[in-house]
Amino acid sequence: MSAPLLSTRDLTVQFEGLPVLQNVSLDIARGEIVTVVGPNGSGKSTLLKALLGTVPPESGSVQRAPAISIGYVPQKLAxxxxxxxxxxxxxxxxxxxxxxxxxxxxxxxxxxxxxxxxxxxxxxxxxxxxxxxxxxxxSPDLLILDEATQGLDQPGVARFYRLIEEVRRDMGCAVLMVSHDLHVVMSASDRVICLNGHVCCQGTPHVVRSAPEYRALFGLGTEGTLALYQHEHDHAHDAEGTHIHGPDCAHAKATLEHSHD
Incomplete structure (x- = not known):
């Protein structure tokens, strides 16, 4: 198994003496897509900045593969x-x-x-x-996107994410993406990390959506609508990028209509 492109071990970041991230450990493998979800203030953007080296850790470490090339798409740029x-x-x-x-x-x-x-x-x-x-x-080995779809409408969001899937497929780069919308977890995500100052849970979308930590964090009951889903390629899309048929489409549509940050 090849070494990860990027790893953290027990990463802790503080601002003015207050912890923002505590003991975060993760690995990003070559070619995989990882999505980070979490509520506002959970440290998602701080994590990316620490990985990019623009925010120093209080303790712990960030390891990057030798000569790694990182492409970064910020949340906004004025x-x-x-x-x-x-x-x-x-x-x-x-x-x-x-x-x-x-x-x-x-x-x-x-x-x-x-x-x-x-x-x-x-x-x-x-x-x-x-x-x-x-x-x-x-020509990135790792593409990092910090809520890159902020301000786009839903069809625009869907088109942007499909584009990211194509980029990963064509260029072979890994993708680490932060999303503030639970209903837009990338269709091709290999792994989801649920963050709230620390890693609450992580795994495939199907695993994370059933995790008690995830459901408690976002106020989902045991039988409530799941806001996190994996996009299955057994359906079509209309002109606005919305599911129009397939076995999971009714569930996905309900998710889009009833899920909120």
């Missing part, structure tokens, strides 16, 4: 409206990229031909796809 910048120029910061590479990644993420458009004039969905293209220009 650009100065008084300093307009084209998509192509943005994608060449901080490292200059060739016109051919820029065109190829914009095409990959579904926004071909936007090179000359100003970043400030993009729609929310276009902006997030450009951020993803920028991360992919790193």
């Amino acid at each position: 650009l100065d409206a008084s300093l307009p910048i084209s998509v192509a120029r943005f994608l060449s910061l901080p490292k200059r990229q060739s016109a051919a590479r820029i065109a190829a990644q914009l095409d990959r993420v579904g926004v071909a031909g936007l090179q000359s458009h100003p970043m400030q004039g993009l729609s929310g969905g276009q902006f997030q796809r450009v951020l993803l293209a920028r991360a992919l220009l790193m």
Whole structure:
């Protein structure tokens, strides 16, 4: 078995003496998709920052594979409206990229031909796809996404997640993703980590959705609607990315309608 791309052991992070993460241990393997879920304030974004090395741990460790390349898509990015910048120029910061590479990644993420458009004039969905293209220009071994679908409508969210599945399949990179919406756990997630300052539980979506720790954390009763589900490829989607047939579709639809953060 190959060594993990990234690992933490007993990772603890504090802000102003208060613990945000305590004794978090996890491994990210090559090529797998891992989704982190948890309520607001559970330390999800702090975990990603610690993994990226922008937040120092109080104790514990983060180990990264030698020469690992990490692509990062932030939760949001504010650009100065008084300093307009084209998509192509943005994608060449901080490292200059060739016109051919820029065109190829914009095409990959579904926004071909936007090179000359100003970043400030993009729609929310276009902006997030450009951020993803920028991360992919790193040829990442690991792609990290921090609530990258924030601000998108449900059809846009569904399209973005399908795109991430395609990226993993085509590029072979691992994906570590934070989601604030329980009903949008990625269809191809190999593993889900439920976080609330510490790792409450982890495993496949089917395992985690039945875990008492998960159900207690999100206020789900023993017979309540499950907000976490795994996308099965035995159905079709309509134009807005919604299930329209298959044995689990009624359940998935109820989940979408009745699940809330």
